[in-house]
Amino acid sequence: MDSSVPLVVPEINGSDARKHQGIIANPNCTTIVALMALYPLHQAFRAKRVIAASYQAVSGAGAKGLHELAEQAKGYFSGQPSSPEVFKYPIAFNVLPHVDLFLENGYTKEEAKFLNESRKIMHHSTLRASITCVRVPVFRAHSVAVNAEFEQPVSLDRARDALAKFPGLELVDDPGLNRYPMPLNCAGKENCEVGRLRIDTALDNGLAFWVCGDQILKGAALNAIQIAELLPQ
Numbered sequence: 001m002d003s004s005v006p007l008v009v010p011e012i013n014g015s016d017a018r019k020h021q022g023i024i025a026n027p028n029c030t031t032i033v034a035l036m037a038l039y040p041l042h043q044a045f046r047a048k049r050v051i052a053a054s055y056q057a058v059s060g061a062g063a064k065g066l067h068e069l070a071e072q073a074k075g076y077f078s079g080q081p082s083s084p085e086v087f088k089y090p091i092a093f094n095v096l097p098h099v100d101l102f103l104e105n106g107y108t109k110e111e112a113k114f115l116n117e118s119r120k121i122m123h124h125s126t127l128r129a130s131i132t133c134v135r136v137p138v139f140r141a142h143s144v145a146v147n148a149e150f151e152q153p154v155s156l157d158r159a160r161d162a163l164a165k166f167p168g169l170e171l172v173d174d175p176g177l178n179r180y181p182m183p184l185n186c187a188g189k190e191n192c193e194v195g196r197l198r199i200d201t202a203l204d205n206g207l208a209f210w211v212c213g214d215q216i217l218k219g220a221a222l223n224a225i226q227i228a229e230l231l232p233q
Contacts, residue, residue, distance in 0.1 A: 027121060036192040055136045093137060095137070098135065140215075141183035154205050163197075189217070
C-alpha cells in the first residue's frame with residue numbers, strides 16, 4: 001500500500017499506471033473481482049458502505065490447493081481420506097472462513113486488503129467496508145456476495161444499465177430463467193459476470209448483487225497484461 005506505487009485495475013483507474021516510479025502493483029484477486037461490479041455502481045450512486053462475503057476457489061492457493069481438493073474428493077468416496085496440508089482443515093465438501101493469516105483485530109490479511117485496496121483503487125478514502133473471506137470447494141473462479149449502501153437513491157434500471165455498459169463485465173441477471181453468474185461458467189473467461197441484482201432490504205439506498213470472476217485471469221495475469229498495455233511501448 002505504498003502511496004508511491006499505483007495499484008491498478010485498468011477499467012477503473014488505468015490513468016494511475018502512468019504515474020508510476022518504476023513499480024505498478026496488481027491488486028488482490030478478490031478485490032479486483034468485487035470492484036469490477038462495485039465501481040460502475042459507485043459511479044452511478046456513490047458508494048458509502050459495503051458488506052461482503054467471498055467464496056474463493058482453491059486455485060487461489062496455487063496448484064497444491066487444486067491437488068488437495070481433488071485428492072480429498074476422491075478419498076471421500078473411496079473411503080481413503082487424506083490429511084489436509086495446504087488448508088487447515090479438509091476443503092472437500094467443506095467451507096473454511098479463513099483465507100490468509102489472522103490479524104489482531106480478528107480480520108484476516110485477505111479481508112484487510114479488500115478495504116484498503118478498494119479505497120486506493122476507487123480513490124475513495126471514506127469508503128467503509130467489511131468482508132468475510134471464505135475458501136470453498138471450487139477449483140477455479142472466485143465469487144463475492146455484496147451488499148452495498150450508496151449516498152444516492154438506487155434504481156434497478158440505472159444499476160443494470162451501468163453494469164451492462166462497463167468494460168470487462170457482463171450482466172447475467174434473469175432469475176425467471178435461472179440465469180446468474182456461477183464460477184463454473186466464469187472459469188477460463190476474461191470477463192467477470194454480475195447478477196442477482198435486488199434492492200437491499202436492510203440498507204438505505206442499498207443494492208445486493210453477486211459477482212464472479214476467474215481469479216487467475218482477471219484477478220491476476222490478465223489484469224497485469226492490461227496494465228502493461230496501458231504503458232508507452
